[in-house]
Amino acid sequence: xxxxxxxxxxxxxxQDHAWWQTKFVWGKMIxxxxxxxxxxxxxxxxxxxSIANVVGYTILSAIGVQxxxxxxxxxxxxxxxxxxMGAYTCTLLMLQLHIPYxxxxxxxxxVGGLWSVLFGLPSARVKGFYLIMTTMAAQFITVEFFxxxxxxxxxxxxxxxSIPPGxxxxxxxxxxxxxxxxxxxxxxxxxxxxVMANLLRSKVGRAWIAxxxxxxxxxxxxxxxxxYKLLAFFVAGFFGGVAGAFWTSSLAAVSPEHFHFGWxxxxxxxxxxxxxxxxxxxxxxxxxxxxxxEGLKFLIFVLTQNPFFVDLMPFLPLxxxxxxxxxxxxxxLAIVLxxxxxxxxxxxxxxxxKNYFNLWPFSx
Amino acid sequence: MRIKxxxxxxxxxxxxxxxxxxQEVKLGALQDTTGATSDVGKDEALGxxxxxxxxxxxxxINGKKIRLxxxxxxxxxxxxxxxxxxxxxYDKVAMVLGWGxxxxxxxxxxxxxxxxxxxxxxxxxxxxxxxxxxxxFVYGTDYSTNARGAITYWFEEVWKKDPKWKELRDKGxxxxxxxxxDTASPYATAPIKAIKDQATILGFDxxxxxxxxxxxxxxxxxxxxxxxxxxxxxxxxxxTMSVSTALKDAYxxxxxxxxxxxxxxxxxxxxxxxxxASEGAIGLxxxxxxxxxxxxxxxxxxxxxxxNPGVPLENRLIRTxxxxxxxxxxxxxxxxxxxxxxxxxxxxxxxxxxxKDWPGLKEYGGQLVTLTPTDHRYSSIVRVARVIKxxxxxxxxxxxRAKFPxxxxxxxxx
Numbered sequence: 001x002x003x004x005x006x007x008x009x010x011x012x013x014x015q016d017h018a019w020w021q022t023k024f025v026w027g028k029m030i031x032x033x034x035x036x037x038x039x040x041x042x043x044x045x046x047x048x049x050s051i052a053n054v055v056g057y058t059i060l061s062a063i064g065v066q067x068x069x070x071x072x073x074x075x076x077x078x079x080x081x082x083x084x085m086g087a088y089t090c091t092l093l094m095l096q097l098h099i100p101y102x103x104x105x106x107x108x109x110x111v112g113g114l115w116s117v118l119f120g121l122p123s124a125r126v127k128g129f130y131l132i133m134t135t136m137a138a139q140f141i142t143v144e145f146f147x148x149x150x151x152x153x154x155x156x157x158x159x160x161x162s163i164p165p166g167x168x169x170x171x172x173x174x175x176x177x178x179x180x181x182x183x184x185x186x187x188x189x190x191x192x193x194x195v196m197a198n199l200l201r202s203k204v205g206r207a208w209i210a211x212x213x214x215x216x217x218x219x220x221x222x223x224x225x226x227x228y229k230l231l232a233f234f235v236a237g238f239f240g241g242v243a244g245a246f247w248t249s250s251l252a253a254v255s256p257e258h259f260h261f262g263w264x265x266x267x268x269x270x271x272x273x274x275x276x277x278x279x280x281x282x283x284x285x286x287x288x289x290x291x292x293x294e295g296l297k298f299l300i301f302v303l304t305q306n307p308f309f310v311d312l313m314p315f316l317p318l319x320x321x322x323x324x325x326x327x328x329x330x331x332x333l334a335i336v337l338x339x340x341x342x343x344x345x346x347x348x349x350x351x352x353x354k355n356y357f358n359l360w361p362f363s364x
Numbered sequence: 365m366r367i368k369x370x371x372x373x374x375x376x377x378x379x380x381x382x383x384x385x386x387q388e389v390k391l392g393a394l395q396d397t398t399g400a401t402s403d404v405g406k407d408e409a410l411g412x413x414x415x416x417x418x419x420x421x422x423x424x425i426n427g428k429k430i431r432l433x434x435x436x437x438x439x440x441x442x443x444x445x446x447x448x449x450x451x452x453x454y455d456k457v458a459m460v461l462g463w464g465x466x467x468x469x470x471x472x473x474x475x476x477x478x479x480x481x482x483x484x485x486x487x488x489x490x491x492x493x494x495x496x497x498x499x500x501f502v503y504g505t506d507y508s509t510n511a512r513g514a515i516t517y518w519f520e521e522v523w524k525k526d527p528k529w530k531e532l533r534d535k536g537x538x539x540x541x542x543x544x545x546d547t548a549s550p551y552a553t554a555p556i557k558a559i560k561d562q563a564t565i566l567g568f569d570x571x572x573x574x575x576x577x578x579x580x581x582x583x584x585x586x587x588x589x590x591x592x593x594x595x596x597x598x599x600x601x602x603x604t605m606s607v608s609t610a611l612k613d614a615y616x617x618x619x620x621x622x623x624x625x626x627x628x629x630x631x632x633x634x635x636x637x638x639x640x641a642s643e644g645a646i647g648l649x650x651x652x653x654x655x656x657x658x659x660x661x662x663x664x665x666x667x668x669x670x671x672n673p674g675v676p677l678e679n680r681l682i683r684t685x686x687x688x689x690x691x692x693x694x695x696x697x698x699x700x701x702x703x704x705x706x707x708x709x710x711x712x713x714x715x716x717x718x719x720k721d722w723p724g725l726k727e728y729g730g731q732l733v734t735l736t737p738t739d740h741r742y743s744s745i746v747r748v749a750r751v752i753k754x755x756x757x758x759x760x761x762x763x764x765r766a767k768f769p770x771x772x773x774x775x776x777x778x
Contacts, residue, residue, distance in 0.1 A: 047453035054442050144575065148547040158557065160466060160550035162473045162496075176477065178449070251445065252473035256548035257466035258441050294446060297435065301455075305433070328398055328438070 056185035058286035060243035062270040064236030070277035072232040073212030078135040081142035084259035086112035086241025087248040105245040112241020113234040120233025124226045160255030168249040181250040275345025284346035392451030393461040399439025400578045403605040411687020414667040465551035479709035488554040492740040493777025504650030508558035513746025514624040542571040545601035552601035583610045600625040608637035615641030635754045652729025659727035
């Protein structure tokens with residue numbers, strides 16, 4: 001039985017706090033790492049790798065949103081602004097000052113974090129819908145005004161520009177192919193999730209959760225809620241800045257259009273679908289929100305290109321542009337159905353499945 | 365014996381099928397039929413499909429059928445990227461017909477690394493310098509040349525001649541100029557540096573830019589700001605829906621300025637949406653309007669009726685004809701590459717660069733096309749039109765290379 005978590009008893013706190021507590025979990029995680037670092041790069045093909053990169057970017061972008069909404073109870077609708085700050089900071093540092101990519105990325109994260117703190121300041125006084133409005137202001141002030149009018153004037157390249165080949169490198173390793181980007185993405189996702197997970201089980205994380213559950217009670221218990229709220233904004237902005245820096249380098253281009261309001265909303269959708277207040281939820285939500293549209297795209301191409309279906313239903317090619325509206329509607333419907341039938345998100349379903357197998361075959 | 369025969373037939377069928385598949389040329393097309401630029405994107409998507417069908421009907425690429433993979437990415441950059449990569453890695457297309465400036469410029473480093481010819485509906489001047497973007501091509505006069513042409517036309521033909529501006533002219537006043545653009549949109553901002561440079565050359569007084577979103581439904585505050593500056597001329601750099609909103613607000617608030625409009629903001633829909641507010645507006649045309657008379661009109665109409673009978677002809681726009689221009693140019697390049705036995709990325713790029721005064725687009729009201737390994741600007745001719753009695757009509761063609769021969773080379777990639 002020691003291969004499965006059920007019935008495991010710990011003697012020491014160290015064992016109790018270990019990430020991977022049983023040999024079964026060790027095996028599972030090693031298999032996961034083997035899949036991520038070997039099987040996917042070897043066998044997935046470049047198209048799937050590029051989709052994996054978008055999933056990874058969505059995960060990196062949504063980590064901060066999950067922290068703010070899911071763990072600290074601070075609703076944000078302007079997270080793309082912090083991504084944009086990170087992206088432009090990283091790019092300009094590389095292009096203007098020739099700072100190495102890893103340092104530029106960290107600087108992008110720090111600037112994203114500080115910018116986020118600036119717009120988190122109102123959280124000391126307002127919450128709920130009012131906080132939503134202030135974070136929305138962050139989106140429009142940052143992307144539509146600050147970046148397009150001022151930041152993008154640095155170097156005179158205009159609001160959108162490409163990064164010359166060879167600029168993005170880590171030491172001697174040049175990040176140029178989708179495969180290189182994939183490895184960077186995987187490492188960043190693992191690092192960010194490790195940081196976030198460890199923060200959440202520390203004093204800081206407990207303070208955030210206390211604020212989320214009841215900020216007045218938390219304050220009564222001695223939690224400095226202004227400090228911890230601003231810290232949450234900083235950490236969320238830092239993750240956002242890193243995500244923006246990653247995206248820019250993966251694409252070798254930057255533009256305000258990549259950080260529009262729709263992307264901020266999309267990220268909230270990611271954590272709602274994945275599960276609010278769950279790290280797994282970020283990953284499942286990002287996969288859902290990326291893979292479902294890709295799946296629908298695949299279906300559209302099969303239906304409109306395959307001679308068998310076209311012969312069977314000759315109207316299908318004519319549906320090409322009409323079906324695309326159906327695609328948008330189908331995606332919206334999937335989200336609505338999910339929220340109706342699984343309001344706790346995919347991560348809750350995953351938790352149920354895991355529990356079932358943990359107790360299997362004696363679930364009673 | 366019977367089984368052997370069945371196996372033989374299957375083998376022959378498989379061979380024929382694989383030969384037929386091998387005789388296909390795959391063409392990827394990114395379209396926006398649901399996103400921020402779908403007001404002009406839907407019609408272009410129809411034109412692309414109808415034109416592809418036509419070229420297939422007359423023999424495709426030297427006998428090889430074109431297989432079109434057309435996809436709406438909703439003007440979402442991440443979806444454009446994954447779709448491009450699907451075209452590249454899964455569908456294995458020979459070349460891509462792109463759409464917006466944001467995604468085309470974002471994908472530019474990738475397409476150059478992949479050696480994938482990319483003919484886009486973004487005519488951004490940044491995409492015309494082969495030193496930076498060797499695999500990017502455009503199928504219309506680039507935005508920067510167009511913008512320079514429009515402001516030059518207005519200065520020479522309206523400011524200097526129109527009685528409306530006589531009083532200011534006689535006072536020796538400088539014309540005042542502002543831009544109405546989505547400042548976060550690479551499409552709208554692409555020609556701004558060029559048009560301001562041209563305004564400086566012509567001696568304009570330039571005011572601050574006014575941010576107007578691509579999906580704007582109210583632009584009164586921007587119009588009031590322009591009125592406060594005393595603008596005589598406004599450049600509209602967005603698409604038709606947003607431009608018509610700005611024209612109506614300018615009309616309602618009595619701005620009194622003239623308007624010059626980029627090519628994606630000027631079409632048959634503008635007078636319909638703008639009404640009297642659009643009268644006299646000056647715009648740029650990449651080819652013939654759908655309602656114009658042009659040599660290929662019968663063909664375009666036939667395929668419109670044949671493939672999309674449900675779309676009323678009165679709703680079709682210049683964008684349909686642009687779709688034909690786009691596919692026509694791509695087909696010509698692929699034919700030349702195929703003849704040279706190089707129907708691949710570098711081969712198609714080289715084929716594009718052999719275009720010298722190519723007249724193929726004249727039948728759609730386009731220009732003679734010349735592309736070289738050092739200059740991917742499609743043409744130096746700027747076609748200027750005005751809304752006259754509720755209908756856009758061509759009023760002039762300016763050759764910017766001939767007008768500014770000493771500056772033309774320096775404007776590359778501007």
